[in-house]
Amino acid sequence: MKNSISDNQNIAIRKGNLNDLEAMQQIFRDTIEAICKKDYNAEQRKAWQSGVENEERWMNVIRDQYVLIAECEHQIAGFCTLDHSHYIDLLFVHKDYQQKGIASILYDEIEKEALLHHSEQLTAEVSKTARPFFEKVGFHVIQEQTVNIKGIALTNYKMAKDLIS
Incomplete structure (x- = not known):
């Protein structure tokens, strides 16, 4: 499926596979850092990025999981x-x-998949950085929480969105 993200760029959404793993991990690291x-802070970002080392979790x-990849000009954009x-x-x-709207495009496709499976609610644990996006697409905070990664405390949020009203 194709979606337009600007006048001169198209985004393709496809199912992810094992060949995408390395690029996904790189995006995970780079996005957290940048x-x-x-x-x-730097210590918190480094601890969070260390999650990429858990090979079993990524496998x-x-x-x-249902994995969607957004590609723009043959590059994985998200x-x-x-x-x-x-x-x-x-x-x-x-x-x-x-x-550029990529998160919204990915989210819309994920919500469609959840609805296909008759899910009544979507949940997520999101960073401070991602919270405004999730609120924009209809999620609400259930609970602020502190997670510890390698002894470093990070704040994130349990959030939910009701799909069936």
């Missing part, structure tokens, strides 16, 4: 994953493709 600076994402048809596990957009 985009989350205003919300998390489980590719194998067990990705989003849905676990158990109701939990948005990962949503990252490449630092060079921010503010």
Whole structure:
């Protein structure tokens, strides 16, 4: 499927696969470093980025979750994953493709998938940086929480969106 993100760029959305794993991990690291600076200090970003080292977790994402990849001019511009048809596990957009509507396009497709599975609610645990986006698409904060990664505390938010009113 194709969606337009600007006058001269098209975005293609496709299912992710094992061949995308390395690019997904790079986007994960780079986005945290470049985009989350205003919300998390260097120590927190480094701890968060260390999640890329958990090979088993990333293999489980590719194998067990619904993974969507956004491509722009043959480059992976972002990705989003849905676990158990109701939990948005990962949503990252490449630092060079921010503010172009890619997260919205990915989110819309993930919501459609959740609805296909008759999910009544979508949930996510989101960073301070991602919270405004999730609020914009209809999520509300259930709880602010502190997570510890390698002994470093990070604030994030449990959020939810009711799909069936």
